[in-house]
Amino acid sequence: MNSTARLIAAVIIGAAGCGDVIAPSRVANVAELTAAATDGSTPMPPATAAEWDGATSLANVPAWAADAVFYQIFPERFRNGDSSNDPTHASLEFAEETPKSWRITPWTADWYARADWERESGENFYENGVFNRRYGGDLQGVLDKLDYLQDLGVNAIYFNPVFYGRSLHKYDGSSLHHIDPHFGPDPAGDFALMAAETSDPASWHWTAADQLFLKLLAEAHSRKIRVIIDGVFNHTGCDFFAFADIVKRREQSPYAEWYIVAHFDDPTTPADEFHYKGWWGNRTLPEFSDNAAGNDLHPGPKAYVLNVTRRWMDPNNDGDPVDGIDGWRLDVADEVPLPFWKEWNAFVRRLNPQAYTVAEFWNDARRLLTEGGFSATMNYHAFAFPVKGFLIDGRMSAHDFGRELQLRREAYPTAMQFAQQNLIDSHDTERVASMIVNRPFEQHYRNADRFDYDEGGVVSPRYNPSYAVRPPTEQERRLQRMIVLLQMTYVGAPMVYYGDEAGMWGGDDPCDRAPMTWEDLQFCVQSHDPLGRPREAVAVAFDHELHDFYRSAIALRNNEPALRRGSWSPVASVDDAKFFAFRRSLAGRSLLVAFNRGAETFQWVLPSQVGKNAKIIFATDQTITLEDGEPAGPPTAHLPAFSGVVVAE
Structure with a gap:
């Protein structure tokens, strides 16, 4: 947002003192705002977004994306459905540095309480232990809860990496052609099958974990739930078979050119001369090489990635993708050469013309999407950032909020606008509940363009000692409900991060990745603090009321085609009152939000x-009312503080 932009505010009729009700006003509509802009201010463009059916179709945007409601699952923390496959000490990313007293952490433990083995590692909550915790989440846990997801109303799952990796997050892939054995029923058997495999697909087996994942796909599809998975094609972990072979055989490895190696180790010296490029300098994440021209992946890893793509999109290789995944979320997409993505996306669409590919990119993604052939981006830039500024922080004017939503969205082709993955939080950010609790009041932003969204020194007690770890108050939950309503009524595919609907809170990584709060589990009271600060003990339990709200809001979207595929146009904004409204219209059905x-x-x-005949069809607050106007006038809606409403015209 341009901080120097001057704002247009509709005039409130009558004055209101502190605690007074704002008098009824006739709010300026968009045409009036535009016409009134004679003082150098920046009006909201009077454009109206086209309906989905009126959009120019794009081969890379599947029609189902406009109707999708995504639910993001972080596998290790969603549900432990099979304790027999739990991770072991030997399976840890830093096993040699982790005390032998390490044990699986109880699912229902106080998140901030530290086990004996963690204290043995050191005294710092963040640096000594928490990243080595494992809770045992697995695929059976997801299978057990597919009915829960179906009842919630979601129809698409986005999985964080399910492939084999040593870390809790699996972005350090040890294999991209196998599901993590500890997510499946037979880790020992799976590892035995994997031991002698190479980059040749003919050497690849279908492990027990792989087969359970295929079962999960079939069960999800039977419930009309699509599944997309994380693709990490920029880097791997150090245990990845190709990199491990380089460590062992150095220049003689057939994979020697797969990675960016500056110098191989000389075994005749005691020093370790092995130097290679790790992602953002992280030596545990070696990066794949590009080709000689620098405009594509190196032929070796490229061929491997294409084979992996085919494996998961058409598992039985019969040309029918019905048994495979429905798409991909691509990690750090901007760090992989753009021509590779163009070719890869075309390959994906040959396998499944209805596949959905969403790029992780936190800024304006127009060039990446249009030239790279993606369906959408994780919509931080055009959705999450403005939502943070207006609905959460209350620091952005209502007019600028509507303007930024519109201008940033309209930068993309129309069909792509309906496919954007509209999230507010994820595994890479603090949870929405904690964003609200810790919203700034008088503080200056460190990064004003993003309203300090995911600003490292702000969003966690790890670097911000004033960061609160408490749950939201009821008033703060009102803001969360407004955000959910916007997600479910705006242009694009909403995405819910696991547990938000259950009331979970937490700062940035690792605290945004706590075990899912389930209704059938009794959780310990949360009384510890990561910094040892005094705090009030709080109960941790499944929030039925909030869950019911999410369920109802999702049902609203699913039941109203206008909210999924209709046109969008701004209707009103009142800066002083922080009020904003828009309209969604389709086939004669018009809804005001x-x-x-x-x-x-x-x-x-x-x-x-x-x-x-106008009537309220959904509200975040049941005290919202709609009263008839004067004989010739329109109705008046009464909205309490921090509330939202949907009115059918």
């Missing part, structure tokens, strides 16, 4: 064309 981010009740006179 309005938000009062202000701390006072707001009375909104609906647009003049709205008749007396």
Whole structure:
């Protein structure tokens, strides 16, 4: 957002003191805002987004994406459905540095309480132990909860990496052609099968974990739930078979050119001269090489990635993708050569013309998506950032909020706008509940362009000693409900991060990756603090009321085609009251969606064309009312502080 931009605010009729109800106002519509901009201010463009059916189709954007409601699952922390496959000490990423007293952490333990083995590692919560915790989440746990997801109303799952890796997050892949054995029923048997495999697909087996994943796909598809998985094609872990072979055989390895090696080790000296490029300098994440021209992956890893892609998209290799995944989320997509993505996306669409590919990129992704052939991006830039500025922080004006939503969205082709993955939090950020708890009031932003969204020194007690680890208050939950309503009514595919609907809170990694709070489990009271600060003990339990709200909001989207495929147009903004409204329309059905981010009740006179048959079909607060207007006038909506409403015209 341009911090120097001047704002247009609709005038509130009548003055309101502290604690007063804002008097009914006729809010300026977009045409009036545009016409009124004679003082150098920047008006909201009067454009209206096209309907999905009116959009120019794109081969890389599947039609189902417009109807998707995604649910993100971090496998190790979602559900332990099979304790017999739990990780072992030997399976840890840094096993040699972890005390032998290490044990699986109980699922229901106080997140901030430290086990004996953690204290043996050191006194710092963040540096000594928490990243070596394992809770035993697995594929059986997901299978056991598919009915829960179906009941919630989601119809697409995004999995963080399911492939074999030593870390808790699996972005350090040891294999991309196998599911992590500890996610399946027979780790020992799987490792035995994997031992002699090479980059040749003819050497690859289908392990027990692989087969369980295929079963999960079939079970999800039977519930009309699509599945996309994380693809990490920029780097691997050090145990990846090709890199491990380089460590062993150095220049003689057939994989010697797969990685960016500056110098191989000389075995005749006691020193370790092996130097290679790790992702962002991280030696545990060696990067794949590019080709000689620097415009593609090296032919070796490229061929491997294409074979992996085919394996998971058409497992039985019969030309019918029905048994495979429905798409990919591509990690650090901007760090892989763009021509590779163009070719890879074309290959994906040959395997499955209805595949969905979403790129991880935190800024304006227009060039990456259009030239790389992706379906969408994780919509941090055009959704999460403005939502943080307006609905969470209340530091962005209502007018600028609507303007930024519109301008950033309209930078993409119309069909792509309906496929954008509209998230507010993820495994890479603090949870939305904690964003709200820790929203700034008077503090200056470190990164004003992002409203300190995921700003490293701000979003966790690890680097910010004033960061609160408490759950939200009821008023703060009101803000969360507004955000959910926006996700479910805006253009693009909403995504819910696991546990948000259950009431979970937590700062940035690792605290955003706590075990899922399940209804059937009794959790310990949370009384410890990561920094040893005094705190009030709080209960940790499944939040039924919040879950029911998410379920209802998702049902609203699923039941209203206008919210999924309809046109979008801004209707009203009132800067002083922090009020914003827009319209979604399709095939004669028109819905008004309005938000009062202000701390006072707001009375909104609906647009003049709205008749007396208008009715509320959804609200974040059951005290919201709609009253008939004067004989010739439109109705008036009464919105309490921090509330949102959907009105059918």
